[in-house]
């Protein structure tokens with residue numbers, strides 16, 4: 498074999514024909530006109546940073562060295578690589594997790610990363626701010642999926658409304674320019690049934706912003722987390738007494754929420770609202786009572802029937818799914834024992 502010879506016109510034509518059949522978009526082959534086979538290979542290797550491209554180019558070129566007539570072999574190899582690459586691309590995605598340093602966001606980012614995905618942590622503390630727009634364009638470059646797990650500094654009505662309005666507007670505006678393929682947002686079961694609460698008005702705004710955006714989406718509405726029980730005790734407590742209503746309650750473990758967010762993020766957009774909830778549905782006072790008992794805390798639940806949650810009036814079944822939902826695996830009782 499003559500490693501130093503120049504590529505002939507005939508070989509160049511074959512190479513171009515083969516390239517036309519190619520499913521891969523190979524880099525410009527202009528240097529083929531001037532350099533010999535080896536230099537072309539080196540050039541392509543340098544230019545193609547992705548290793549699977551490099552391997553395709555090497556194998557793809559083999560018939561030119563071994564048997565210049567057999568372009569079928571190269572084509573078959575190329576098709577095989579196409580499927581391998583498509584498979585890898587489906588498994589490995591670039592995902593921006595807005596709120597990636599938060600309670601849910603931390604778990605979601607960690608799990609996605611452990612599965613080999615490229616995860617960008619979106620948080621003001623990491624230079625990506627949905628209120629000011631700082632860092633958004635760069636973070637969205639090459640990103641396929643955006644998961645919005647951001648939260649306002651405070652649940653106060655006006656602060657939450659300002660946060661979710663401005664944040665959603667900036668984020669979705671930037672996503673449209675970046676042609677994002679899937680936007681997920683974590684919302685709350687009952688959001689549409691309790692619009693007299695400012696925080697839930699803000700969450701509805703956040704949901705509607707993506708539903709109306711034209712970007713493929715999945716809105717995940719979750720019930721309260723198991724972990725939230727300590728907040729109920731703190732907020733609704735008064736000395737030894739904890740005032741809890743007999744409202745319907747169906748909490749879900751944070752780990753189940755993380756698992757569902759990751760699952761939906763890696764699936765095709767649902768383009769609808771899906772709901773997730775814990776495996777057990779009961780009365781809120783019973784859940785809190787059970788928690789205090791198992792933990793041996795020196796507090797007692799004082800039940801009432803005012804259907805209030807965190808001092809807000811709610812419809813009796815306003816916090817639980819009204820239709821189909823995806824159930825969590827971790828039961829509240831088991832979670833208490835392990836928490």
Ligand SMILES: NC(=O)c1ccc[n+]([C@@H]2O[C@H](COP(=O)([O-])OP(=O)(O)OC[C@H]3O[C@@H](n4cnc5c(N)ncnc54)[C@H](OP(=O)(O)O)[C@@H]3O)[C@@H](O)[C@H]2O)c1
Pocket residue numbers: 595596597598599600601602619620621622623625626627628629646647648649650683684685686700718719720721722725
């Ligand atoms: N907790 C529940 O029971 C529950 C139930 C259902 C749904 N949800 C929803 O789940 C979402 C996440 O809740 P969470 O409890 O995980 O929130 P969290 O712990 O309060 O975390 C909030 C995240 O948002 C980020 N963030 C705040 N301002 C930002 C800004 N301007 N730009 C970019 N990032 C910003 C924070 O990072 P920096 O501070 O660094 O910016 C942090 O990573 C919320 O939307 C909530 O409504 C919660």
